[in-house]
Amino acid sequence: MIRNHLSTIIIFLVTAAAGVIAAISFGKMHHPEELYPSTFLTKKGMLSDYFDGIKGTNGDTEVYLFDSGVEGGTALLGGGTHANEAASFLASVVILENLKVTQGRVIIIPRMNNSAFTCSDPMEGFPEYFGIPTDNGTRTFRLGSRVTNPLDQWPDPLVFAQYPSNQQLSGFETRNLNRAYPGRPDGNLTEKVAYAIIQLIDKENVNIAFDLHESSPEVPIVNVIVYHEKYEDIAMGAVLGLEMAGLQFSPETSPKNFHGLSHREWGDFTNAVPFLMETSNPSMGRLRGKTDVDLVLRGYCDNYKKAKETGALRIAYREDTGEPIEHRVGRHIMGFKELINSYNYYYPENQIVIENLPDYDLMMENGVGKYLNN
Amino acid sequence: MKARISTIVTILIFFFTVSVQAQTFEQPVLISSAGQSADVKLVKMLAQRQGLDATTILMAKPADLTGFKTLIIVPGFSSKGLGAAGISQQEEMERVQTLIKSANDLKIPIVMLHIGGNARRKGQSDAFNQIVAENSKAMVVVRQGDEDGFFTGISKAKNIPLTLVDKIAETATPLGNLFK
Numbered sequence: 001m002i003r004n005h006l007s008t009i010i011i012f013l014v015t016a017a018a019g020v021i022a023a024i025s026f027g028k029m030h031h032p033e034e035l036y037p038s039t040f041l042t043k044k045g046m047l048s049d050y051f052d053g054i055k056g057t058n059g060d061t062e063v064y065l066f067d068s069g070v071e072g073g074t075a076l077l078g079g080g081t082h083a084n085e086a087a088s089f090l091a092s093v094v095i096l097e098n099l100k101v102t103q104g105r106v107i108i109i110p111r112m113n114n115s116a117f118t119c120s121d122p123m124e125g126f127p128e129y130f131g132i133p134t135d136n137g138t139r140t141f142r143l144g145s146r147v148t149n150p151l152d153q154w155p156d157p158l159v160f161a162q163y164p165s166n167q168q169l170s171g172f173e174t175r176n177l178n179r180a181y182p183g184r185p186d187g188n189l190t191e192k193v194a195y196a197i198i199q200l201i202d203k204e205n206v207n208i209a210f211d212l213h214e215s216s217p218e219v220p221i222v223n224v225i226v227y228h229e230k231y232e233d234i235a236m237g238a239v240l241g242l243e244m245a246g247l248q249f250s251p252e253t254s255p256k257n258f259h260g261l262s263h264r265e266w267g268d269f270t271n272a273v274p275f276l277m278e279t280s281n282p283s284m285g286r287l288r289g290k291t292d293v294d295l296v297l298r299g300y301c302d303n304y305k306k307a308k309e310t311g312a313l314r315i316a317y318r319e320d321t322g323e324p325i326e327h328r329v330g331r332h333i334m335g336f337k338e339l340i341n342s343y344n345y346y347y348p349e350n351q352i353v354i355e356n357l358p359d360y361d362l363m364m365e366n367g368v369g370k371y372l373n374n
Numbered sequence: 375m376k377a378r379i380s381t382i383v384t385i386l387i388f389f390f391t392v393s394v395q396a397q398t399f400e401q402p403v404l405i406s407s408a409g410q411s412a413d414v415k416l417v418k419m420l421a422q423r424q425g426l427d428a429t430t431i432l433m434a435k436p437a438d439l440t441g442f443k444t445l446i447i448v449p450g451f452s453s454k455g456l457g458a459a460g461i462s463q464q465e466e467m468e469r470v471q472t473l474i475k476s477a478n479d480l481k482i483p484i485v486m487l488h489i490g491g492n493a494r495r496k497g498q499s500d501a502f503n504q505i506v507a508e509n510s511k512a513m514v515v516v517r518q519g520d521e522d523g524f525f526t527g528i529s530k531a532k533n534i535p536l537t538l539v540d541k542i543a544e545t546a547t548p549l550g551n552l553f554k
Contacts (some may be wrong), residue, residue, distance in 0.1 A: 220453050223493065227412075229458070235412075236419050243542050248518070250493040251412035255457030311522075314497035 036373035040100045042067040051196035059193040061114035072104025073207040073350040083116035083144025085214035087328035097373045104352035113177040115152045117144035125291045134369035147175035153189045165259035181265035201270040209272040211262040216285035222316040226252045226276040228267030237342035279328040280316040299323035330363035400443035401427040406434035408470040409502040410455030413490045414448040424550035436476035449502040450494030486510040491518035
């Protein structure tokens, strides 16, 4: 009798302990990791400062401002539109933690869709976190979801009618921030976040805006700069400049009839010059094998090597080295720098001058951790 | 006898090489795309920098050839480009085939510039690459796009002069030289 009760109590305690551990682990996803901006940061605010309809929600997120105090243009850099694209978020963090602006202003939002950092994509087997070794220990970062947390926005419609174009997409896309622009103040949470970003661009008179992304190696739109047709020359100048630095970026025009994306709607609805960049991330592809932190960071996958060797598809994958995180972060940072250089060439009266960001070669030599503060 | 044959062959190769290298093209130039990749915008910029009298029409049709003496085609598939143009891949291929046929009928020489490297190879790009390359009178290619010898093979099979360069920016000089 006592033995029966004892085993019941033990099972109960073990189950309760497992539940508590799982709850703590789950709850941690709602606590964003600490970021350590460079000493040149002048102001930290929230996205809800520009639209209070997201205040107190998981859509609200930190906005960092670097103001040189010297008259010039204003740039917006957004990471983490899709929280499962590690290099997009990490590149914005590296820039945040190193940037010095000597003319004009730079605004950084590392977690554009903050809600997407509070969950993971179901059925994908993604790790919840990844660690970057630094001189002072390992910094841990969240690997989130492509879309807004369903706990914050539910249910999805069967068919998503994009506002205001009424373009019809799969219901899942209703939680995709990069289908939600220009957003609306009375829409769902994702549309409200999009609306808040548009308000920020308007109120801060943003001249040039960046949306950082990653993509599967087999997707045609990878290792690219997507540009709005109004600003073709800036993109072309940057592509040539990057090539001189040994980095190949393909220019891609933003389709006029594909709505809700930053490179389309920021250009149509604001005065900003928008650019979207994509790097190749094997951990996101359909051909990937075991999906673990090693794949996210080292970006090496035999399946992609084999796929490329068949020649059946164009695969943006380097057989020998894979697509490691320092390569992907380095490309984003170089793209950011070179597009600003090209913008300055075409808008000399409104320059943005930035310093202190690592070049691609240094990033490859030293790794990402060398450029993180803690 | 052997010596004579080798001399004749050498002379023939020399004259062929000279005739190929001496081939020049006339302006004004029409620049168009095959596959609607934005690479054509880069070629437009490079042509401007070389001071060429060039007009760019992304979706040029046979009627657009009037008044032009050379047609530069920049092949490479882009789904975003086709989306921006509002056409399908099939429609784009039909346009390219018609344009090339008209240029050949009008004896307007075609120059191919492939600058997109491996991003504009294989997959849906190679059908455009092949038709343009095979109908060109000269090719300028960024070497990364010819790692498998695709363009070199066409060049040898069809006796089309091919210039390989390492970088996009390096295509400007051979492009300019074609018109000198």
